[in-house]
Amino acid sequence: MAREKKKKENPVLGALKKIGSFFKDFGEAVAKGDIWVKASLLVAGAGYIRRKQVVKGILVTLLEVGLVLYTVLIGFPYLAKFGTLGTVRRGAPVYNPVTMKNEVPDYDNSLLILLFGVISISALVVGILLWMWNVVGSYRVQKLAESGKRLNTFRQDLHEMFNKKFYITLLFLPIAGIVIFNIMPLIVMICVAFTNYDQTHMPPTELFTWTGLANFKNLFSTGGLTSTFGYTFSKILSWTIIWAVSATVTTYFGGILLALMINSKYTKMKKMWRSLFVAAISIPQFVTLLLLRNFFSDIGILNNMLTEIGFTGFLQDVGLITTDYIPFLSDPVWAKVTIIVINIWVGVPYLMLIATGVLMNIPEDIKESARIDGANAFQIFRKITMPYMLFVTGPYLVTQFVQNINNFNVIYLLTQDIYTTMDQKLAASNGKEVDLLVTWLYRLTSEAYNYKMASVIGICVFVICAVFTLVAFNTMIKGDKEESFQ
Amino acid sequence: MSRKKVINTILLNGTLAVLAVVWLVPIVWLFVTSLSGYDGMNTHRFFPETFTLRNYTRILFEPDTVAQFPAWFKNTFLIAIFTCLISSSFVLMVSYAMSCMRFPGRKGLMNAAVMLQLFPGFLSMIAIYFILKSVNLTNSHIGMVLVYSGGAGLGYLVAKGFFDTIPSSLREAAYIEGASEARTFMTIVLPLSRPIIVYTVISSFLAPWTDFVFAKIILNSGISTDWTVAIGLYNMLNRTLIPTYFSRFCAGGVLVGIPISILFIIMQKFYVEGITGGSVKG
Structure with a gap:
């Protein structure tokens, strides 16, 4: 308690300061890091593998590959349409000579575009932050190694997760749950307030699109x-x-x-x-x-x-x-x-x-x-x-x-x-x-x-x-x- | 005994008796109607003319297209068990991290949690419905469990308040003996937190029994065997169904009401123990 009461500063200002110092750390890491730290800008695990933290290096690289694959394969098609929320209306079924069936041609579903667009943007933001944080981490490892300190092995890192860093283990799943079941849905619904999603614009048969502040004007007029x-x-x-x-x-x-x-x-x-x-x-x-x-x-x-x-x-x-x-x-x-x-x-x-x-x-x-x-x-x-x-x-x-x-x-x-x-x-x-x-x-x-x-x-x-x-x-x-x- | 004392005693106990009658009328009405020999709602008599147990036997052993009470009970029970497991562990985990550990961003997370709870729950419900739909989990009980327990971590305040009252010297002693943070949590803090664990477990177990809005949105297929108790009973009071099902609704209400009341009363006891326990220990 005493520690927290020591100085009462504006929480918003404090948060801004923290963000500022994070970017400064990142800049310093890129500028002063050795070739391995710079390489981890591209291959996330490079810096760790150089310092013999092989498992950690492989894990972050895999995470990076996964995020990039998601963005390119799933996220990008939705993100491209995010600005308009789709343009192709669902048409009448057309006879497909290959399958010999009546099929509905490809169409846009505004709601799915909005949903996955929001998810992809969040994943992208989180991904970039993780990528920067990883570079900062690699640089920290480099500095530790240069000053001759012993580096944690993977086993020790894992052990830390049940000790000093136990809070990460404790909070990971609950926060993931809150993000998926509270925050994401809230962001999507807040976005809906700026669209014309109503009975006459119901996906999948119809499209809806951004309308700016029209709904707010409607409410207050x-x-x-x-x-x-x-x-x-x-x-x-x-x-x-x-x-x-x-x-x-x-x-x-x-x-x-x-x-x-x-x-x-x-x-x-x-x-x-x-x-x-x-x-x-x-x-x-x-x-x-x-x-x-x-x-x-x-x-x-x-x-x-x-x-x-x-x-x-x-x-x-x-x-x-x-x-x-x-x-x-x-x-x-x-x-x-x-x-x-x-x-x-x-x-x-x-x-x-x-x-x-x-x-x-x-x-x-x-x-x-x-x-x-x-x-x-x-x-x-x-x-x-x-x-x-x-x-x-x-x-x-x-x-x-x-x-x-x-x-x-x-x-x-x-x-x-x-x-x-x-x-x-x-x-x-x-x-x-x-x-x-x-x-x-x-x-x-x-x-x-x-x-x-x-x-x-x-x-x-x-x-x-x-x-x-x-x-x-x-x-x-x-x-x-x-x-x-x- | 002085005269004034007698008057005061009579006045107070008399008022309380009148109030208690007012508070118990709906419950007595529920109980006597559940024993009524008449299927619909008798609007002319408080107590039914004939008493029978047939409403109970019908709702338990003769399910029809409208009343599927045994199936509802089973569904709700399964959903409640899994919800209870996941939510309770989420709540206790978050509470421990927020109460007993100090780490960067702790305050920020707590402020964010307060902010999040100011949004009305139904707002996100619509989007959750579509998220679940895109992974085919609507009209499924797994989806219901996820809805009830996914955001459970936000409800950590009561348990955190309890953990705050556990003297930190106990934990420090454990660290000195070489116990890890995880061990301290499992073997020192949790065993001392019985009242708040019972409270958390019961309250998360009760959520699926009492909620009906979320259930109504997610389980919208109209297949009555998929429903939970709350939607099923709500449906029985449909304008067209009331004349035939009202007394059975009451029987169903009594059947879920009794176990839930017992759990609720136990929970209250542990809740009071939990919030007042700190002063005793300190």
Whole structure:
């Protein structure tokens, strides 16, 4: 810890500096290296083989050959078309006299070009960096040999991988997984935001191509009769924010309140109460949420019961509803309230568990001295318990907010196939009043195949979450309160 | 006992009882409907008129074109086992490297991980679908395992937090005795991390049981025997299927719900042990 705290410099600047020194090392290696180091510019293993690190030399050379072969044979054909994302549309099958069958002539698949183009470019960049790093490494080996130090044998190198360099062994597979299943797909989808990939441009039958910032303009322009994305976006964005704030706040305070009640000295059988609430959330969400949406449906059991006891009639008399049922999940306003209430049901027990853990850690003597000074229960809660809770769970609250912006399950499972929007403008862009940005994104892809707009929305969600996280962490960590409760 | 104390006790326990009833209504409804003699959803009575175990026998032993519960259960179980193996080892490996080792780029990697998690998961899902399709892994359970466990390394924070609490003097003693880093990891740190290992294993085992979005995208062939429990049960509540399958859906929900709840409750216990364990040891 101490070492890292020593100097706090700008991380971006630090990274730039590191990149700069890497290039400097490379320049120095090329300029001052002997003939073998220079040869390793061409044959990657040359420098190592000269220093009798034969196995290592052969391995890096093989890697080099593999990368070059991939780039030339597979990568290059895709890269050549990357600028246009393909020009040859899929044609009608043509009779092939050689195979005596009807065959579709060669055509371009824009999506595959984009996919493999991105993969090839990344492979190329990584390859060039590895190549430079290898030359630097060869030069380092040369310097070591010249100063008369003993060089590691391959066996020793291998041994290092389980010792000083064990982190490379540990991180290799997980990072490879993250690159393949997170980073590559993200880059591809970010690229899609700058193309016209939608229902009328679906590979393999059709082509799509780069359109620059057109989709972003489409999202932020509100005028026009055909384009309702701006309208839908502002509506859904405001509901997303309202939802995220109210969902986070209600479950947070609900959870603390419940934890305080359960842990109160007047409460009997604390363990039993706690397990009852945990039991409620331990059933998989898709089961309970699907059940609840039927429970609250227009012709569902709750509506029937409320009609029987006359509550629905009362609401009709008061003028709160015009239908002869309560539109819990079918009216825009009612549905939003119902969803937030159901989310309290889902979220409070989790918060109760966390709050219980934190509350137990509050030093009892602080509370005791406050009590002696004459503070009542509410004052203790406001002046000691709450600040302590906020301090400990602050970062959790931030991640919780971000998770609620991306809370797909609750909204999707409660409204999919049930809620239909009456707003023509929303319907035109596949949105609904109760959609969050992420569920809208999902509906755009699964129902309308509008991948280009889905990607734009995904980028917007990222920007919102990133800005919020940065601001929240900066304001929270600004004052150094780390020791105020120790 | 003073008068005030009695009132407080009654008030608190009474409120808790009311809240507990509210929280348990859906679960009780799930359970009693699963025993209902009526196939569809009875919207007029909370408790069914006739009780029977037929929903359970039908969903377990008489699979039809819609309900293939035994096949779903087997699929999900296999996917969960392999996901659990791969993700748990990824998570523990990354956590150890980030917590116990110091190397160039460590901070950078951690910041990158935070950034990556701010992107909505579905965004990359579409591209993952096409990547899997280009290697013929859509509609395959291997593809599902890869989707669930591929990026697992990103979820390393909880386990790293636990490793951070293991006194570094223990590791240093091991180095002095001549143990390699790998040996220290396997024989010193892992045996001390039981609570967090159990937590990691259970939470990664549960992921395939509770997720249904990714499964719905990847397993889209419409062949019901290929599905996982989540998509299968979701499909039973289709508008046209509800009248015939609702009580069987409830039976299925109870059947997956019970083992999952048990695992979830164990996991919670170990999670609390894991995050509070540090203060005890220090």
